[in-house]
Every structure is written in C-alpha cells, then in structure tokens.
Amino acid sequence: KAGVTQTPRYLIKTRGQQVTLSCSPISGHRSVSWYQQTPGQGLQFLFEYFSETQRNKGNFPGRFSGRQFSNSRSEMNVSTLELGDSALYLCASSTSGSTDTQYFGPGTRLTVL
Amino acid sequence: GQQLNQSPQSMFIQEGEDVSMNCTSSSIFNTWLWYKQDPGEGPVLLIALYKAGELTSNGRLTAQFGITRKDSFLNISASIPSDVGIYFCAGQLPPGNTGKLIFGQGTTLQVKP
Numbered sequence: 001k002a003g004v005t006q007t008p009r010y011l012i013k014t015r016g017q018q019v020t021l022s023c024s025p026i027s028g029h030r031s032v033s034w035y036q037q038t039p040g041q042g043l044q045f046l047f048e049y050f051s052e053t054q055r056n057k058g059n060f061p062g063r064f065s066g067r068q069f070s071n072s073r074s075e076m077n078v079s080t081l082e083l084g085d086s087a088l089y090l091c092a093s094s095t096s097g098s099t100d101t102q103y104f105g106p107g108t109r110l111t112v113l
Numbered sequence: 114g115q116q117l118n119q120s121p122q123s124m125f126i127q128e129g130e131d132v133s134m135n136c137t138s139s140s141i142f143n144t145w146l147w148y149k150q151d152p153g154e155g156p157v158l159l160i161a162l163y164k165a166g167e168l169t170s171n172g173r174l175t176a177q178f179g180i181t182r183k184d185s186f187l188n189i190s191a192s193i194p195s196d197v198g199i200y201f202c203a204g205q206l207p208p209g210n211t212g213k214l215i216f217g218q219g220t221t222l223q224v225k226p
Contacts, residue, residue, distance in 0.1 A: 004155075033212040042219065043156075043201065048212025055211050090155050094212070101146060102214060104155035 002027065004093050004105035012111045018079040021108045025072050025093030031055075032074040033102060034066060037088040046089075049074050050096070078110075086112045119202055119217025126192055127225050134200060134220040135186040142204030145178050145185040146214065150199045159200075160187070192224050 005024045013019050025032050033056075034046040045058040049068035068074045072093075078085055088107045094100035119136045126132060136145075144163055148156035160171050162178035162185060169176055175188045185202055199221050203214040 006155075031212050033214070035214075043203075043214075043216035045213045045215075050211065056213050058213070088153075092155075092214075096211075101144075101158060101161045102212070103158060104148070106155045107153075109153070 004091060004103055006089075006091055006105040006108050008108060009106065010109045010111075012113060013081050014113050015081055015083060017081050018077065019081060019110060021076045021078075021089055021091075021110075023074045023076070023091035023093075023105060025074070025091075026103055029093035029095055029103075030072050031094045031096055031100070032068060032072065033092045033094075034074070034076050035090045035092065036060070037090060037107070038086075043090070046076070081112045083112050086110060117202055117204055117215050117217040119220055121220060122218065123221040123223070125223045125225065128192060128194060130192055132189040132192055132196070132222060133186060134202075135184060136202035136204070136217045137184040138204060138215075139183065140204070140206065140215075141182045142215075143182075143207050144205035145176070146203040146205070147174075147176050147185070147187045148201045148203060150201060150219075156201055189222075192222075194224050194226050197222055197224050 007022045031050045033048040037043045048056040052068045063079045066076045090107045092102035092104045094102045117136050147159045150156045160176040165182045167178040173190045199219045202217040
C-alpha cells in the first residue's frame with residue numbers, strides 16, 4: 001500500500017505571496033491532519049479534515065486554510081506569506097482520526113524569502 | 114495549551130548501548146505514539162500504544178503507556194548506527210480532539226560506532 005504523498009517537496013516563495021500544498025493520504029484513510037514543524041516551535045497541529053469537513057483546528061491565524069476533496073486528498077493554503085512561515089509542512093493520514101494511528105508524509109519544505 | 118515534556122533533549126552513546134527516553138504530561142492521553150524522524154523527512158511511526166499499562170515491542174524497541182495515562186517511555190536496546198535520528202513522542206487527547214497529536218520536543222540520538 002502506498003504511503004502518504006506530499007507535493008511539492010520543496011518550495012521557495014517571497015513575502016506576500018500565497019502557496020498551496022497538496023497531500024494524498026494512504027488509500028482508505030479518510031482523515032488528514034496538517035502540522036507545521038519549525039526548529040523553535042517543534043511540531044504544531046494546524047487542522048484536521050474528515051469527509052471534506054474541517055473537524056479540528058489548531059491555533060494558527062486565518063491565513064492558514066485547507067480543504068479536503070471527495071477522494072480524501074487535501075490541500076493546504078497559506079496566504080500573504082511571512083518570513084516566519086518558513087517551515088516543514090507535514091500531513092498525516094489515518095482511517096478516522098479519533099484514536100487511529102497517524103502516518104506521516106515526507107513533508108513540503110517551504111522557504112519564504 | 115497541552116504540552117509534552119520529553120527528555121533527554123539529546124543523547125550521544127556508544128554503539129551497543131541501551132537507550133531510554135520518556136515523555137510526561139499534565140494531561141491524560143488516549144493514545145501514545147513514538148516516531149523517528151530523519152533529516153528532511155517526515156516522522157516514521159515506531160510504536161503505537163492504546164491502553165494504560167500497555168507494553169509493546171518492535172524489534173529492539175520497547176515502549177510503555179503509563180498507568181496514569183500521562184507518561185510513556187521508549188527503550189532501544191543494543192543501539193546501532195542507523196538508530197541515529199530524532200525521536201518524538203506524541204499523544205492523542207481524549208475524544209473531541211480528533212486528528213490532533215501533541216508532540217514532545219524530540220530526543221536527538223547520536224550513536225558512535
């Protein structure tokens with residue numbers, strides 16, 4: 001069974017731009033969670049989607065948004081990029097998200113200049 | 114917010130030695146997970162724990178879910194050079210926090226051949 005895939009793997013943007021990241025979960029998994037990883041803050045939960053609905057949300061500004069499609073693929077969007085948004089963005093999938101184990105993708109490394 | 118205190122922050126050991134790391138929290142968790150992350154990659158699941166008191170092994174790795182549900186430890190026996198990496202504990206809070214993992218700060222392990 002293929003693992004979680006994320007595209008692109010690397011991205012360079014400038015301040016003020018917006019960016020969209022994509023995540024394809026493991027086949028059969030319906031829950032997708034997104035995390036931001038930085039050296040200073042570690043791994044921080046952004047939001048979780050299940051059956052095309054946002055079910056849980058972390059403490060990030062509204063510039064961070066996401067959506068999920070009927071095939072469970074998910075996208076994350078960051079608008080008006082700031083230097084501090086530079087991070088590794090990870091998505092994780094699980095079957096239902098409640099107590100199920102989450103499996104991570106390789107991440108998208110975003111650099112904001 | 115919820116926090117996981119993971120210790121030690123880093124370890125430098127000789128090949129063949131055993132390693133122990135742990136995580137504690139003031140919150141009760143439903144699930145404890147241990148991940149390993151290599152540079153530039155996403156976390157890879159090592160062990161998942163679902164019940165208080167549960168002791169689970171995966172090869173040379175052993176982890177336990179604390180009785181109080183507020184702590185967990187991971188042991189690595191007879192370390193080898195490929196054990197090098199960053200180890201994270203993660204906890205899933207009781208229902209109502211779907212898809213959200215709380216991560217420890219990580220333990221960086223270096224193994225000297």
